[in-house]
Amino acid sequence: MFCKSCGAQIDEGQTVCPNCGTPVQPDQPVPQPVQPQQPVHQPNKMAVNGLVLGCISIAFAVISWFVLWWLSVAAIVMGIVGTVLSAVGLSRSNHMQGSGKGAAIGGLVTSILAVVVAIIALIVLFTVLAAALS
Numbered sequence: 001m002f003c004k005s006c007g008a009q010i011d012e013g014q015t016v017c018p019n020c021g022t023p024v025q026p027d028q029p030v031p032q033p034v035q036p037q038q039p040v041h042q043p044n045k046m047a048v049n050g051l052v053l054g055c056i057s058i059a060f061a062v063i064s065w066f067v068l069w070w071l072s073v074a075a076i077v078m079g080i081v082g083t084v085l086s087a088v089g090l091s092r093s094n095h096m097q098g099s100g101k102g103a104a105i106g107g108l109v110t111s112i113l114a115v116v117v118a119i120i121a122l123i124v125l126f127t128v129l130a131a132a133l134s
């Protein structure tokens, strides 16, 4: 057997390493880390996609207020898709030990918010347009 500290060979029966003086410990079975019965950790892609879409659509919705009105249409479409993806991701996270739950909830919030902001942007736009045309 060999010293665990310095690697020197130690005769059986010795209690201390002759090289470095480290107390010799009898060979112990190395405890195997218990593998929890968990499926391989997969990120909840649906929830993450929903969150990403929600963030992009909310950015579009905000930008549409200032620059490009048609971005609000894109924001509404993406926000609806983001809402659906996040809702699916949320239901999946319940089957995946809560994986992606935060992302799914964040995706729901941002997606719905983006749709609301974009719709308000469109309403404001058409109100302004109607006022300008009358």
Ligand SMILES: [Zn+2]
Pocket (backbone or CB within 6 Å): 003, 004, 005, 006, 007, 008, 017, 018, 019, 020, 021, 022
């Ligand atoms: Zn040693």
